[in-house]
Amino acid sequence: MQKIALIIGTGMCGFQAAVDVLNRQLDCTASFLKAPFLPWDKKLCFPKQLENRLNRLRRKSPDADLIVDAGWFYLPHVEQLLQIEPNLQIACLQRPQREIIDSFLDFLKRSYPVPTTYWKETPPTGWQIDPHLSRTYPDLDSESFLDSISDYWTLYRETSVRLAEKYPQQFRIFEAQYALDSKPGLSKFLEFLGFPEGQQRIVTGRYAIDRPAELKRLRPMAPRPETNNPMEPCRCLILVPYYSKISMHCNQNLKELEKRGYVVRRVQGYAAIDQARNQLATDALIDGFEETLWIDADCHFDPSDVDKIRSHQLPICCAVDADISKELIRSNQPSHQSTSSLVTVPTASPMFLHIRRQVYNDMQIRLPLPVTNERFQHPVIPFFRPMHVRTASETVYLNDIQGFSQRVRMTGFTIQADISLKVRMG
Structure with missing residues (x-):
């Protein structure tokens, strides 16, 4: 019977590296950010949206023994997902808070023409949200933009620790660089996802391929304003x-x-x-x-x-x-x-x-x-x-x-x- 596993984390935490490693394993198909995305707010989920997402993953990869999907937006839905899929394995990749803040700062600066936040439904004057992606992050009542990224990391960390304590056999936290760049770390990561030591294909050094420079777009981004003149x-x-x-x-x-x-x-x-x-x-x-x-x-x-x-x-x-x-x-x-x-x-x-x-x-x-x-x-x-x-x-x-x-x-x-x-x- 096919098994499903999830890789979660704040984002900018090793998703692409993990997917690259997993796609090298025998009879495993791994994906990252498969649309449609899940809203962070559970009240915005459609009936059976979580169940349908898991079924869609299975239909897309009918020949794989293990199907893995990666995304930050799974965290608030973990307990409901475990009810739907009792054998689900969830690995949470964690990076140091300062690294996450710096990565998001650089990514958002490169990806949008004006200051953009993912963590505020009503952004402050001079800022904007992404109508597609912002709904997949929590709406936080933070005092500043930097605080919102910091608070997001803290929320993710505290929720993950609670879930790891409650579901120790199905939910585990991994330090991202150790899990993806060292042989012992990668071996433990793969073993948790269901690959016995003798069947693991150890490929280290993939951690550096992660953290995309900017958002992939179907069309050119709006030009960056050269001044603060609103009439540009x-x-x-x-x-x-x-x-x-x-x-x-x-x-x-x-x-x-x-x-x-x-x-x-x-x-x-x-x-x-x-x-x-x-x-x-x-x-x-x-x-x-x-x-x-x-x-x-x-x-x-x-x-x-x-x-x-x-x-x-x-x-x-x-x-x-x-x-x-x-x-x-x-x-x-x-x-x-x-x-x-x-x-x-x-x-x-x-x-x-x-x-x-x-x-x-x-x-x-x-x-x-x-x-x-x-x-x-x-x-x-x-x-x-x-x-x-x-x-x-x-x-x-x-x-x-x-x-x-x-x-x-x-x-x-x-x-x-x-x-x-x-x-x-x-």
């Missing part, structure tokens, strides 16, 4: 989904924006616009952009309109086509912002729509929104999923933008429109 073009990603073509006037102005330093993503081929918006917004957040500006492929605008709408420093702001929205504008009182050109609107216009990262992050956390399609290696968060709402007299269907606007209001934000922008369709 590289902070804002221009998104232009289209079905058949982009109008000549729109494309000319998009090229001008690129000359000014903006990153423009023109994406063709999505028949379902809600899916396009969900994927593009998720990609933008994962890639580290601080803002998105949605522009319709048939939109007439002036490149200076981009700087103007960004300069309001609002969480969400749009332009309104005066030809079709005069009644909507008249029905709203001027907002209490610093300029009378802003009005409050119930629904954002996707024609020219500026959204800051905070809106997406708060929406994902507060509602909350799931991370979907992880196992296809291209996660999607359904910010723009259509929805239906009940009114006093009927049930109303909301399309992608209406559904998004409803979620914006549910999250506590107000949608503003700048009626001074001379933006129009066609």
Whole structure:
């Protein structure tokens, strides 16, 4: 019968080295960070998510006698996993606290264009979270970023010691470098996972291959800002989904924006616009952009309109086509912002729509929104999923933008429109 074992630890602790060694053993298949990942918060797990993950590991490697998976996110689920899989063996790799802190500092600095933390659902001003990975770490009430990594190491250590005392035959802590770089240490590590001494393939010196320099990405990371100026073009990603073509006037102005330093993503081929918006917004957040500006492929605008709408420093702001929205504008009182050109609107216009990262992050956390399609290696968060709402007299269907606007209001934000922008369709 196939057996399953897990390698856990804080991360930056020898996962890749352990997987490399285990894949050299007879009839063993080892993997690292197989999607979909587990959320740290047990309340966010789907029913049977842990059981399904173990079954998926078995299906992926039907011929292996021992299947091993490595990941930091298993720790809060250990006791439930042992109930599901009584013969499960769990090896916890541990590195000194200072080394873990230094490794995470270097990794996060290289992997993101602006300061990023994994251990805070609501990051401090000037910081961001990773919408995909941060949910796989604990949300800690630490005083500083360095304290959060230190507190994470302490939490992992204390929980691991408790589990090792409670389940001594199934859960064991190993000092990572000794276990992976010395013959006696590696022999004990392999013996615990089920390889008798005579069947072990001892390959030492693999510990140094661990600790990746930076996060592996499907697309280029957002450019790093050169100054603290919030208006730097590289902070804002221009998104232009289209079905058949982009109008000549729109494309000319998009090229001008690129000359000014903006990153423009023109994406063709999505028949379902809600899916396009969900994927593009998720990609933008994962890639580290601080803002998105949605522009319709048939939109007439002036490149200076981009700087103007960004300069309001609002969480969400749009332009309104005066030809079709005069009644909507008249029905709203001027907002209490610093300029009378802003009005409050119930629904954002996707024609020219500026959204800051905070809106997406708060929406994902507060509602909350799931991370979907992880196992296809291209996660999607359904910010723009259509929805239906009940009114006093009927049930109303909301399309992608209406559904998004409803979620914006549910999250506590107000949608503003700048009626001074001379933006129009066609």
